Amino acid sequence: TQLLEQSPQFLSIQEGENLTVYCNSSSVFSSLQWYRQEPGEGPVLLVTVVTGGEVKKLKRLTFQFGDARKDSSLHITAAQTGDTGLYLCAGARGSGNTGKLIFGQGTTLQVKP
Amino acid sequence: DAGVTQSPTHLIKTRGQQVTLRCSPKSGHDTVSWYQQALGQGPQFIFQYYEEEERQRGNFPDRFSGHQFPNYSSELNVNALLLGDSALYLCASRKGRYWGEAFFGQGTRLTVV
Numbered sequence: 001t002q003l004l005e006q007s008p009q010f011l012s013i014q015e016g017e018n019l020t021v022y023c024n025s026s027s028v029f030s031s032l033q034w035y036r037q038e039p040g041e042g043p044v045l046l047v048t049v050v051t052g053g054e055v056k057k058l059k060r061l062t063f064q065f066g067d068a069r070k071d072s073s074l075h076i077t078a079a080q081t082g083d084t085g086l087y088l089c090a091g092a093r094g095s096g097n098t099g100k101l102i103f104g105q106g107t108t109l110q111v112k113p
Numbered sequence: 114d115a116g117v118t119q120s121p122t123h124l125i126k127t128r129g130q131q132v133t134l135r136c137s138p139k140s141g142h143d144t145v146s147w148y149q150q151a152l153g154q155g156p157q158f159i160f161q162y163y164e165e166e167e168r169q170r171g172n173f174p175d176r177f178s179g180h181q182f183p184n185y186s187s188e189l190n191v192n193a194l195l196l197g198d199s200a201l202y203l204c205a206s207r208k209g210r211y212w213g214e215a216f217f218g219q220g221t222r223l224t225v226v
Contacts, residue, residue, distance in 0.1 A: 004155075033214070042117070042203050042217035043156070088155050100146070100169050101205075101215060103155030 003027055004091055006104035014112055015081055021074045021107045023089035030092050032072045033101070034063055037086040046074075079111045115140065117206050117218035125224045126194050134189040134221045138206030145187040146215065147179060148203040156203055162187050191223075199225045 007022045023032070031050045035043035047056050049065035049072060056063045062075040072089055086108050090101040118137045126132050138145050144163045148156035158171035162181035181187045185206075191198055201222050205215040 006155075035217075040219070040222070042119075042205075042219045045214055045216065048214055090155075100158045100161065100171070101148075101156075102158070103148075105155045106153075 003102050004089055004104035006087075006089060006107050008107060009105065010108050010110075012110040012112065013079055016078050019076050019079060019109070021087055021089075021109075023072045023074075023104050025070050025091065027091075027093065028069050029102075030069070032065055032069070032089060032091045034072070034074055035088040035090060037088060037106075043088055076109075079109075081111045081113050084109055084111050117142075117204055117216050119202075119204050119218035119221050121221060122219065123222045123224075125226060128194055128196060128225055130194050131190065131192045132194060132223060134191075134202050134204075134223070136187045136189070136204030136206075136218060138185050138187070138204075139216050142206035142208045142216070143185050144207045144209065145181060145185065146205045146207075147187070147189045148205065148217075149173070150201040150203055150220070152200070159189070194225045196225050199223060 003025055005024045013019055031048055033048045034046045036046055037043040047063045052067045052069045054065045060077045064073050086106045088103055088106045090103045117139050120135045146161040147159040149159055150156040159173050159177055160170045160179055161168050165181045176192045178190045201220040203220045204218045207215045
């Protein structure tokens with residue numbers, strides 16, 4: 001059973017387009033993190049969201065945590081070829097961040113020039 | 114400031130053999146977690162080490178074991194290797210057992226033939 005479902009699993013778009021990646025669960029998370037991973041490398045942390053309804057912006061990337069802390073989204077505006085990679089959401093459960101991250105299966109993004 | 118470093122980067126082993134992977138955490142970090150990432154999937158939590166003890170464990174058999182040293186570095190050992198153990202093994206470190214963001218190493222690509 002996948003606790004965190006990401007959609008879509010694959011996305012191929014042209015440079016300049018906008019896109020949104022979704023991360024959904026029936027479980028509540030105390031925090032949720034988004035990572036970007038390139039082939040042969042480890043995941044690199046993009047953002048952590050903690051409060052329900054929280055919105056964080058990182059240049060052209062906008063992250064939102066659902067009000068009930070069960071879901072999150074990543075929106076990229078005017079995608080660039082450098083945005084290509086695997087995007088992973090990961091949640092921490094419990095009253096504290098117990099150290100165990102539950103990952104979604106990832107969204108592979110390809111941005112074509 | 115060196116981030117999380119893992120060694121070796123690539124490894125090929127034969128079924129039935131044993132393997133040891135190593136991880137040095139980011140400076141100032143004292144908690145190390147290990148993850149297994151199969152091709153095309155999100156990472157799966159193996160276990161977490163804090164104060165030289167295994168504190169939390171994911172759904173992995175006893176063939177997977179680990180150790181943390183006084184300098185906070187860690188090893189992951191896998192015995193009786195199976196073909197299905199082929200994966201990217203990721204080490205993540207954080208400051209503190211419960212809170213703090215996790216930073217990942219580049220991973221060790223293990224291939225079992």
